[in-house]
Amino acid sequence: MRIGKVRLGGNLLLAPMAEVTNLAYRVVCRRRGASFAFTEMVNSEAILHGNRKSYQMASSCADEGIFGIQIFGNSPVSMAKAAGILENTKFPSIIDINAGCPSPRIRKTGAGSMLMEKPDVLENIVRCVVESVTVPVTVKIRVFRDVSQTVELASRLENAGASAITVHGRTATQQYSGLADHLYARRIKEELSIPVIANGDIRNGAFAAQLLEYTGCDGLMIGRAAMGDPDVFLRIETFLENGTEFPSADCDQRKNRLEEYLKLLESYGLEKNVNLAAHSAWFTRGLAGSRSFRKSIQNVKNSDGIISRMEVLCSES
Numbered sequence: 314m315r316i317g318k319v320r321l322g323g324n325l326l327l328a329p330m331a332e333v334t335n336l337a338y339r340v341v342c343r344r345r346g347a348s349f350a351f352t353e354m355v356n357s358e359a360i361l362h363g364n365r366k367s368y369q370m371a372s373s374c375a376d377e378g379i380f381g382i383q384i385f386g387n388s389p390v391s392m393a394k395a396a397g398i399l400e401n402t403k404f405p406s407i408i409d410i411n412a413g414c415p416s417p418r419i420r421k422t423g424a425g426s427m428l429m430e431k432p433d434v435l436e437n438i439v440r441c442v443v444e445s446v447t448v449p450v451t452v453k454i455r456v457f458r459d460v461s462q463t464v465e466l467a468s469r470l471e472n473a474g475a476s477a478i479t480v481h482g483r484t485a486t487q488q489y490s491g492l493a494d495h496l497y498a499r500r501i502k503e504e505l506s507i508p509v510i511a512n513g514d515i516r517n518g519a520f521a522a523q524l525l526e527y528t529g530c531d532g533l534m535i536g537r538a539a540m541g542d543p544d545v546f547l548r549i550e551t552f553l554e555n556g557t558e559f560p561s562a563d564c565d566q567r568k569n570r571l572e573e574y575l576k577l578l579e580s581y582g583l584e585k586n587v588n589l590a591a592h593s594a595w596f597t598r599g600l601a602g603s604r605s606f607r608k609s610i611q612n613v614k615n616s617d618g619i620i621s622r623m624e625v626l627c628s629e630s
């Protein structure tokens with residue numbers, strides 16, 4: 314799959330997720346078949362104010378290979394400036410504009426999914442960001458209830474210079490309830506010439522294959538299914554290649570992934586930035602005994618302690 318001048322190794326992308334897709338997690342997913350990953354959303358105003366945490370969120374390293382930075386904001390001028398700074402200091406291959414975040418905290422600043430309600434502003438943001446950087450600019454949207462209104466917005470974004478659009482098939486009001494409706498992505502793909510990426514509720518190879526067929530989309534973006542289960546990318550990739558889905562990772566494999574993730578967090582100096590207990594708990598979702606594991610690590614502050622408790626969990630299962 315190509316986005317503008319950028320060739321991705323495949324068409325399975327890791328979704329940007331705040332407080333999830335830090336550098337270490339992106340690297341783990343890239344090693345397990347994710348073709349490309351975006352940083353969590355980075356506040357463009359904070360970049361202009363030199364905020365250290367936001368700069369760190371936008372950082373990558375050679376282990377990751379090519380990557381994208383997602384920015385959010387409400388002002389064409391600020392977002393364009395921030396994108397320019399990030400291009401020159403962090404060297405992303407793609408800049409993505411967040412036009413889908415449903416959080417009231419973000420919406421009340423006029424950013425995230427609020428931008429869809431001000432299409433002139435969103436269109437202007439895309440134009441200004443495209444003008445200020447040399448890398449392709451993509452946009453991640455949700456949907457309006459009305460399909461044709463959604464297609465019209467996507468078409469305006471393409472005309473403004475977007476190189477690809479990701480469509481999460483839920484309205485902002487839905488937040489994460491119900492199921493994503495991929496009819497929107499299908500209609501947008503029919504109308505636009507740039508790549509369209511479908512997003513929402515993709516958890517396995519069979520569904521991914523159906524979705525590619527149904528929407529005609531160029532790529533798929535996977536979010537929650539990858540939390541604690543980076544192997545989801547390899548499972549989907551294998552299914553798309555030969556129609557077989559290998560089983561989900563067992564307890565020992567998940568422990569190995571968690572160990573790999575915790576080591577990377579440490580080597581990138583990020584372990585203080587994440588809630589270790591919450592992140593570790595993702596890796597035991599659905600396993601027998603995961604509840605007591607979660608309880609047992611609440612006050613554990615180091616990786617070794619967490620891994621030894623996971624060893625106990627696996628030995629008991």
Ligand SMILES: Cc1cc2nc3c(=O)[nH]c(=O)nc-3n(C[C@H](O)[C@H](O)[C@H](O)COP(=O)(O)O)c2cc1C
Pocket residue numbers: 328329330331332333353354383411412413414453481512513514515534535536537538
């Ligand atoms: C914890 C969490 C954080 C998220 N943060 C972002 C974000 O920073 N930027 C964004 O565009 N979407 C964000 N999303 C939305 C996801 O990128 C994705 O669109 C959504 O989860 C639907 O895909 P899924 O069903 O594969 O999870 C977030 C979702 C979750 C669950």
